[in-house]
Amino acid sequence: MTYNITLILGDGIGPEVVNSARRIIEATGISIDWDIVEAGDVAMKKHGTPLPAFVIDSIRENGVALKGPITTPVGRGFKSVNVRLRQELELFANVRPIKSFNGIDSLHQGVDLIIVRENTEDLYAGIEHMVGGEAAESIKIITRKASERICRFAFELARSQNRKKVTLVHKANIMKLSDGLFLECGNRCAEKYDDILFEDMIVDAMSMKLVQFPQNYDIIVAPNLYGDILSDLSAGLIGGLGLAAGANIGHDIAVFEPVHGSALDISGKGIANPTSAILSGIMLLKHIGEFEPARRIEDALAQVFEDESNRTPDLGGDLGTKEFTQRIIDKMME
Known part of the structure; x- marks a missing residue:
């Protein structure tokens, strides 16, 4: 079976962390046809709006999306894309699991x-x-x-x-x-x-x-x-926003996303912690009924964190985004 899933890369470190989650999900062997669309600052520059109609249409058609962080201007500029998505798609429940990891100082x-927030x-x-x-x-x-x-x-x-x-x-x-x-x-x-x-x-x-x-x-x-x-x-x-996942859920539609911001200051440096995006990907897999692949990723991530050498800079280590991602994939394949 092939799943059709909307992929919104987002701003700043969004493409880096979302593509990390994508690599890990694909490493489970699940067949996914990703519909890659743009929203946020990059869409504003290219299409004149931070939330083009085709983004909404894609999510409605597929029913499931994995989304990167999107920059929201403070006190000026366009309204929050995140809030607009929730309102237009009637994603009434924000779900934030909070679970500590063995091996992570917290x-x-x-x-x-789990925090359930009216959205x-x-x-x-x-x-x-x-x-x-x-x-x-x-x-x-x-x-x-x-x-x-x-x-x-x-x-x-x-x-x-x-x-x-x-x-x-x-x-x-x-x-x-x-x-x-x-x-x-x-x-x-x-x-x-x-x-x-x-x-x-x-x-x-x-x-x-x-x-x-x-x-x-x-x-x-x-x-x-x-x-x-x-x-x-x-x-x-439990260690920060980089270790927490998020989902926005409606009656027929669900959008999964890392809960941190776009971190423009480290964008493109290859050092972003992708854990939040990976955890959001795990939530997505459970949502579509792929519990065994979700468990494999979950177990691999937990085992990787038990080794103190497997840390991105925000957690006191020196692994880059791609290296950290590969450690998880390697652990899954053992």
Whole structure:
């Protein structure tokens, strides 16, 4: 069987890390027809838009995409391609597994949790305006439909992975209507999943608890902004964004991507850590039902990390992107 998958190389180090993941996936022997398309800064320069219509069309047709990091201008320029993709394709769930690796120096070991973030609304709806040149207003949108959908997704994910607890994050003590609605939806959803423990936690307390005891958590579900912040915080607990994967999932479409930025300062130097892209590729394989190839890559990556000589510069080593990639492929072939 041949799979049709959209491949978005991205900006900066995107092509380097995505092609690393591509090499490793292909080394498993799976037949994939990659539809390579451009988005981000390179597309802006070539097509006059950072997100050409053919990119959306390709993802819709194939249903699955592997995407590199895309630069988003700060305070100016075009709107976030990532946010537009999520909104246009209704990729309502951002899924970020956070799992520590043996052999990697990090603040914590034994971490194995998943953050599920609502992807389409909250402050990220992008509804903001200036008021008389002296103030800016940004509108926080929380709907019952989106809140119920993401809570249901979190519980179904917990059940499918034999996870025991879902923790809902909010700030309903202050934002009693918006976050209060999110919490209400979570409580109602939990009633239908009596086999799974449920708790809620205020976001500032959640931040502290994650830093102290991340091993105590299984699946965390949160509105968009809190989920974004907690995802990066949690990645820092296991060694950084270079060791965490990400997926944006809708009803019929899924886009998998490394969670770090485009790192323009090291672009083209061949030293980028491709682990996040590789882990995203593993998630992609599981999504399409290729569990055995995913396991082979997962096992090889874990074994490579157990050897302290197998480190890219961000982890204190001197292996380049291609060399690190080859070490994983070699381990898979043993």
